[in-house]
Amino acid sequence: QSYAYNFAASAAARVGAAYIKAAEHDFTVSTDSILAAVTPATRIVFVCNPGNPTGTGIRNAELLRLRAALAQDVLLVIDQAYGEFDDQDPGPIFALVARGDTVVLRTLSKAYGLAGARVGWGVFPPSVAAEVRKMQNSNQVTMASLAMAVAAVEDQAYMRETVARTTQIRDRFAHDLRSAGYHVPESRTNFVLIGFSSTAAAQAAERTLRGADIIVRGLGGYGLTDCLRATVGPQEMMDRALRILIDMPSA
Incomplete structure (x- = not known):
């Protein structure tokens, strides 16, 4: 692929x-x-x-x-x-x-x-x-990692709760970005791919977000220089990122 x-x-x-x-x-x-x-x-x-x-x-x-x-x-x-x-x-x-x-x-x-x-x-x-x-x-x-792994796998209820909460925050974030004019493919993960109008727009957004202590990932290594990948975090952080992106001059 x-x-x-x-x-x-x-x-x-x-x-x-x-x-x-x-x-x-x-x-x-x-x-x-x-x-x-x-x-x-x-x-x-x-x-x-x-x-x-x-x-x-x-x-x-x-x-x-x-x-x-x-x-x-x-x-x-x-x-x-x-x-x-x-x-x-x-x-x-x-x-x-x-x-x-x-x-x-x-x-x-x-x-x-x-x-x-x-x-x-x-x-x-x-x-x-x-x-x-x-x-x-x-x-x-x-052994420490194995012990953590066993404990994590045995607590399926917590994992499902985490996935449900992450999915809820992700879908709201993606919906609001689309409403603001961004291209955001439907995600089945704990992150969203954000498409910008150009490589320059993506780079400008990355710099602005980083200045607000929000780290997103550039995807130049995949040839997607006009995209950023945002991992879903706490609601407050996603809201801050959303406000910054909505205020950007070029979606």
Whole structure:
């Protein structure tokens, strides 16, 4: 996909593999574009859903259609780092792993708030898991991080409450930005992508927000120089950011 998590490109470069991007439609993954980009040499298809840095998502049916159309010797890797923010039942996607040709990745860095602990997890076919273990760093996740991870996973009610509150703040922020003339794709994550009229407008907004102690992320590394990514924070902070953006001369 055009704007998939950049680490996928870095990992491909590290092993000398060709990395091919598939066009997206309005910052959203296109199954048809991915299938059109597949060649007999394709070995791995990587899909970030919900997307990063776009925040958009596709329905499970599209992922199932993608898997069905791919050859069995093509490994489908579905990155669901923001999966807890998606309103879809994850069951059908996890069930794909039983085929032996699909991997689903998750993390505790987003909905569980453990970014500093660096704990992730995934569901792998046994044959793939065996190869992944060969590449793992010998310095595993610390005991402290594992203890935090266990405590976080066991408190599902708190996670769901956090996701619900974050979603509420996110949707209000996105709605108000759209009303002010900004292009904001529908997000299924804990952040919103804000499209500006130009690269200069995005840079000016970033500087103004930073001056107000509000940090947003520029996306030049993804080729989205006219966009900023804003992670959802407390309501008061999002309201301050909104007021600043509404007052900007160019949306």
